[in-house]
Amino acid sequence: xxxxxxxxxxxxxxxxxxxxxxxGLAAWAIFGLQLYYFYFRSLPFMDTLVxxxxxxxxxxxxxxxxxxxxxxxEHQLKQSExxxxxxxxxxxxxxxxxxxxxxxxxxxxxxxxxxxxxxxELLGRSFNSFVSKEDLPKVKKGLKALQERTFLKxxxxxxxxxxxxxxxxERDLSLLTDTEGKPYAFTSIIRDITxxxxxxxxLEEDFIATVETLADLEELRxxxxxxxxxxxxxxxxxxxxxxxxxxxxxxxIRMAAALHDIGKIKISESILSKPTSxxxxxxxxxKEHPSAIAEALNHIPRSAQVSRIIKYHHERYDGRINAxxxxxxxxxxxxxxxxxxxxxxxVDVFDTMTSxxxxxxxxxxxxxxxxxxxxxxxxxxxxxxxxxxEILDAPERRDNSPK
Ligand SMILES: [Fe+2]
Numbered sequence: 001x002x003x004x005x006x007x008x009x010x011x012x013x014x015x016x017x018x019x020x021x022x023x024g025l026a027a028w029a030i031f032g033l034q035l036y037y038f039y040f041r042s043l044p045f046m047d048t049l050v051x052x053x054x055x056x057x058x059x060x061x062x063x064x065x066x067x068x069x070x071x072x073x074e075h076q077l078k079q080s081e082x083x084x085x086x087x088x089x090x091x092x093x094x095x096x097x098x099x100x101x102x103x104x105x106x107x108x109x110x111x112x113x114x115x116x117x118x119x120x121e122l123l124g125r126s127f128n129s130f131v132s133k134e135d136l137p138k139v140k141k142g143l144k145a146l147q148e149r150t151f152l153k154x155x156x157x158x159x160x161x162x163x164x165x166x167x168x169x170e171r172d173l174s175l176l177t178d179t180e181g182k183p184y185a186f187t188s189i190i191r192d193i194t195x196x197x198x199x200x201x202x203l204e205e206d207f208i209a210t211v212e213t214l215a216d217l218e219e220l221r222x223x224x225x226x227x228x229x230x231x232x233x234x235x236x237x238x239x240x241x242x243x244x245x246x247x248x249x250x251x252x253i254r255m256a257a258a259l260h261d262i263g264k265i266k267i268s269e270s271i272l273s274k275p276t277s278x279x280x281x282x283x284x285x286x287k288e289h290p291s292a293i294a295e296a297l298n299h300i301p302r303s304a305q306v307s308r309i310i311k312y313h314h315e316r317y318d319g320r321i322n323a324x325x326x327x328x329x330x331x332x333x334x335x336x337x338x339x340x341x342x343x344x345x346x347v348d349v350f351d352t353m354t355s356x357x358x359x360x361x362x363x364x365x366x367x368x369x370x371x372x373x374x375x376x377x378x379x380x381x382x383x384x385x386x387x388x389x390e391i392l393d394a395p396e397r398r399d400n401s402p403k
Contacts, residue, residue, distance in 0.1 A: 019067040026063060094169075094190035097176075100183060102127045114169065114192045116162035127188075132158040132166060142173060146186070150175045156193070167194045204251065208233075211258045218265050222272040224356050225261070233257040235347045235391070236340075242387050245339065253340040256309035260344055263293035263310075275358045287328040290314055309340035313348065318378045325379055342381040346372065346388055349380070365392075 088095050094111030096104055104122050112119040115130060131139055135157045146152050152173040158166050170193045176185040215229035236257040240250045264272060267289065271282050278286065294311035297303045312332055319333025320326065353368040363371075369389060376382040 019071070023060075023063060023067075026059065094188075094192075096122075096127065096188050096190065098127050098186045098188065100185065102186075105185060111190055114161075114167070114190060115159065116165075130159045130161075132160060134158070143186075146173055146175050147183075150177075167192055168197045169193060208254060208258055211255065211262075215258060215262050218262050221269045222264075222358075224273070224358055228351055228355065229258055229261060231351050232260065232344065232347050235351070235388070236343050238391050239343050239347060239384060239387050240340070242391060243339075243343075243384075249340065252305045252309060253343060255303075255306045256313070256340050257344050257347070259293055259297070259306070260310050260313050260348065261289065263289035263291070263296075266292050273358045277359065287314070291329060305338075305340075309338050309344065312337050312341035313344040315341060315345070316379050317342065317345075317381050320378075325375075327379075337381075342384050346380045346384045349375075350388065350392075 088108050091108060091110055094114045095108045096111045097106040099105055104125050104127055107119055107122045109119055112122055115122070128136060128139060138155070138157065142152050142155050152171075155171050155173065157169055157171060159169055161167055169190050171188050171190045173186055173188045175183050176187060177183050212230060212233075216226075219225045219228060233254055237250060237254050240253045245253070264286075267285050271278065271285060274282070290311050290313055294307040297307040297310070311329070314328050315330070315332050315337045316323070316325070316327030317334060317337070319330070321328070321330035350368055350372065353363045353371060354365060356362045369392070372380060372385045372388070376385040
């Protein structure tokens with residue numbers, strides 16, 4: 001009751017109410033003066049009365065006009081507020097206002113619907129309580145960046161709905177400041193992009209599957225390399241993730257690993273399956289396989305990075321081309337070589353050595369690891385060898401890996 005009373009007290013007096021108060025006061029003052037004039041000054045009665053009535057009518061008309069103008073402005077203000085309210089309430093995107101502690105001050109129906117709640121249930125709750133734990137550092141980082149730029153665009157977050165379902169949203173965040181530039185709240189526009197992400201992922205999976213089918217077809221020509229591309233892709237992805245590379249880099253590496261040897265399609269089966277050492281001419285043909293597929297990929301939009309990873313997946317880390325195991329095409333060394341190429345190089349060696357080749361039996365896991373350790377820092381990127389060995393040492397890998 002007391003709270004309701006306080007709310008009523010704070011409510012500002014409307015212009016219509018004010019109009020009648022002033023109108024009444026003016027009428028009282030004018031009639032009061034008239035009475036004083038008639039009774040105490042004894043001037044000619046009728047003339048004075050008529051002229052005073054006319055004067056009163058004019059004054060009242062002016063007051064009326066003045067209040068009509070004020071009332072119209074108030075009406076226009078109300079209409080403008082109503083339009084803004086409708087804009088926010090009927091927006092297809094979720095709109096939410098947070099205080100500086102991240103508590104929800106206001107939210108529209110679209111935002112409530114994204115999370116599966118009633119709008120009123122959200123008021124006063126912490127926005128972060130809906131964010132998945134893994135994305136909380138991202139939220140913190142975003143708020144820090146916001147203090148410098150006052151605007152943050154397209155931040156992707158995973159949120160939990162009322163049914164404990166994980167959804168992906170994209171949000172734009174703005175910092176609100178008062179007239180002195182002091183921050184007092186955040187506003188956020190939120191779009192549910194779960195379906196878009198699922199479709200995109202499905203498309204990428206379908207594309208990878210198509211690429212792998214092509215790789216499988218190519219591998220049919222050389223039975224010893226059956227399943228090689230798929231194993232290299234999975235292991236290269238595991239290494240890239242363990243190195244905390246960003247999602248786009250991991251996607252490019254997956255794609256490049258799936259396609260890395262498909263350029264061998266231009267090499268004859270007799271060379272691929274040759275049980276003896278290759279001649280220098282045959283070796284030259286083998287060395288052309290990364291460039292062959294890299295060139296072909298140039299026809300596919302947005303594949304420049306994948307093409308570059310494939311082109312350099314046989315470079316030596318030290319860049320040497322005149323060694324027992326020369327790198328090719330011999331254009332880059334060290335960190336100049338794309339990280340994806342360095343990963344595929346190490347993983348490719350591991351899988352090739354532990355597989356049967358036409359000219360030798362499969363090497364043991366121990367021998368292969370020894371080769372990787374010996375070549376770390378010269379043939380291979382030392383850090384990547386270390387990461388691969390950590391992955392291979394994991395209990396679930398130890399059982400599945402070649403002995
Ligand atoms: Fe290769």
